[in-house]
């Protein structure tokens with residue numbers, strides 16, 4: 001007998017919900033579902049964007065002008081973009097999702113409110129709006145301008161305090177305001193380094209190396225009431241590092257996000273994973289989903305590629321949270337068509353054939369940016385005529401159609417809100 | 432619905448999927464503690480482009496990769512980073528040669544065979560600091576590294592006079608070297624648990640799977656070992672039977688690494704590979720099919736459980752959590768850390784011992800904070816490392832299951848049926 005047939009039953013696992021993807025949307029949905037008492041298994045091909053993105057929660061930054069108050073901007077924004085995920089989320093859904101998120105990641109002390117966007121400093125000395133930010137960035141709101149000391153480290157890659165300060169002096173946060181920025185550079189702590197932010201962050205967790213940095217920092221302080229430092233103030237022990245540095249400086253210190261890998265993102269990712277485990281959820285990484293088995297309009301099982309045998313996970317619900325083009329949730333083919341490669345779901349908003357691939361202005365809005373999955377009121381993907389693809393298949397995150405997270409500065413806000421609400425829809429059905 | 436594009440890609444082809452996103456770098460436990468290893472992205476996909484044009488490895492940092500496989504697992508784009516690095520390491524070793532120490536560490540059967548007849552002396556010597564210092568100087572095995580004690584009576588000897596029960600349900604047991612020479616009770620409990628669930632267990636004569644040879648870069652002998660093993664595990668009359676592995680690293684070798692790292696293409700091996708199950712993977716499958724006996728007695732213990740890298744590399748989730756979750760009284764705290772540091776024989780080596788301990792530190796700290804009665808882990812080398820570093824009794828999760836089925840106290844060598 002064919003051994004694979006004889007032993008097929010041994011490759012089955014079971015869960016109440018399989019969440020596909022371990023990005024923000026997948027983890028948010030999985031935590032909420034686990035807290036609701038369901039047995040959840042997250043299966044992910046790899047880690048998501050969390051460890052690359054700066055760890056701030058942008059809700060709505062541009063619409064298309066810079067947004068100061070996302071709560072107020074939301075209604076006119078969704079009126080102008082009826083296919084946007086926020087149109088389904090609604091102000092109340094957004095409120096609940098963000099409140100839940102802040103509570104869930106309480107140890108990181110996210111601050112902020114829907115009524116106010118902070119203006120944060122970028123690693124190039126620009127300003128960018130953001131809504132919820134980790135405690136370590138709270139003091140970095142430059143919307144009123146004012147003097148800032150920007151401190152870097154010799155040898156740290158991709159962060160030049162002089163460049164940041166020079167650029168910053170040229171920006172106007174609000175009419176009549178400005179930022180007087182000064183730059184200073186500290187010695188790289190310990191033996192010569194490789195210039196990587198992660199290495200520096202881990203060195204700062206060492207008490208004696210940190211003390212040396214502290215001594216160095218004291219010598220460069222001036223009158224500026226706050227200090228910006230690259231986001232390398234510790235990984236696991238960030239609280240200790242950040243608080244001690246502030247003590248030394250005698251004034252607030254805020255972190256400035258760097259290019260990937262992102263240390264604030266790593267902190268958030270680590271915490272979400274711990275919260276998931278504590279709630280009883282499981283996480284299986286290195287597990288690319290290849291498809292689903294379905295019957296009578298319902299998904300019955302999810303299949304996972306694995307050597308030497310495929311894995312089959314029986315499940316009652318599925319949340320597809322495979323991300324956008326960057327995460328692997330959408331694929332753009334050379335001919336300009338957009339596919340959802342994991343389950344072959346219908347993609348909405350694909351540009352008409354013949355639409356130019358590249359526009360003369362590379363920063364102009366391209367219809368490709370908005371292509372993605374359309375969903376019904378329970379966050380279930382629908383086909384072009386609006387019919388639900390499968391009764392128990394839900395979707396969340398960057399795979400959804402109708403949004404341009406990069407332009408709008410809405411990425412994490414969309415992932416949190418839709419992950420939270422897709423989970424709510426399932427919990428409601430589960431009773 | 433169409434098949435996904437992420438289905439496993441060939442190792443070499445996967446290189447071109449790397450977009451340098453740094454996800455692997457952020458997850459690598461070795462790069463986190465030493466700058467001798469500049470990280471999986473730099474040493475893997477980046478350096479590989481130079482290797483492809485020059486045909487040889489450009490730097491020695493690849494030797495500091497511990498081979499834990501975390502990078503491959505977390506890569507969202509399917510780049511087989513750990514496999515690329517393992518192959519590059521073998522090429523590097525081909526140029527520099529392999530030390531006597533590495534030859535010895537790569538051959539656990541040899542150590543077992545040499546040590547067993549003089550087990551009391553051998554084990555005594557392991558505990559003698561002056562001798563360990565001498566061994567460190569002469570051989571390069573770190574004086575404080577966790578080395579197993581050999582047993583006087585091997586697993587095979589202990590089961591040789593066993594009268595297996597008859598049953599139409601048969602399985603083959605792949606016990607590996609460690610059970611034979613170092614932890615026979617793990618093998619005895621495996622057999623007892625399988626028999627308790629109504630299986631007749633075949634235990635064919637078997638040698639090393641070749642994993643330590645492979646991780647040392649000795650690919651040719653490793654290929655010979657795993658081919659030979661595949662023949663041993665499929666003797667006449669065992670066609671189609673499930674093969675159960677209680678060692679996660681040996682199981683991983685047979686399931687994946689022989690083909691994906693060593694590039695062995697062998698019909699016999701492929702058949703054996705497709706029939707190989709990790710013990711708890713098999714037991715969890717039995718439970719799903721309603722066939723696992725659950726006549727458990729309560730086990731009132733708090734256990735910190737750590738799923739080792741090589742088991743996660745098998746992509747089977749955490750089946751020990753599923754099965755142990757059925758045992759009344761047992762409180763399991765799962766440890767979410769990527770590596771204990773030992774990575775097979777990596778942490779035994781003089782020049783890598785400190786790195787391995789630093790890699791494991793967050794795990795050891797989590798264990799200390801959890802204050803468990805016991806630590807459970809499916810991999811033998813990880814158990815030795817964790818036990819040595821934390822001072823806590825460290826068991827294979829099957830020892831807890833064995834106890835739940837009415838067997839003796841886990842956590843001691845005497846726990847196995849028949850004792851020492």
Ligand SMILES: Cc1cc2nc3c(=O)[nH]c(=O)nc-3n(C[C@H](O)[C@H](O)[C@H](O)COP(=O)(O)OP(=O)(O)OC[C@H]3O[C@@H](n4cnc5c(N)ncnc54)[C@H](O)[C@@H]3O)c2cc1C
Nearest residue numbers: 021022023024025045046048049289323327397398411412
């Ligand atoms: C460098 C960078 C900077 C960013 N900066 C910001 C910012 O400042 N503010 C902001 O709000 N947003 C930012 N974003 C965007 C934000 O991260 C994303 O919009 C959002 O978090 C996407 O989350 P997600 O969960 O939908 O998808 P992802 O995070 O992409 O996760 C997708 C998950 O699905 C998995 N997956 C894909 N296919 C499969 C499959 N077939 N089987 C199994 N698993 C699969 C992936 O491995 C991954 O785990 C940034 C993103 C990047 C990359």
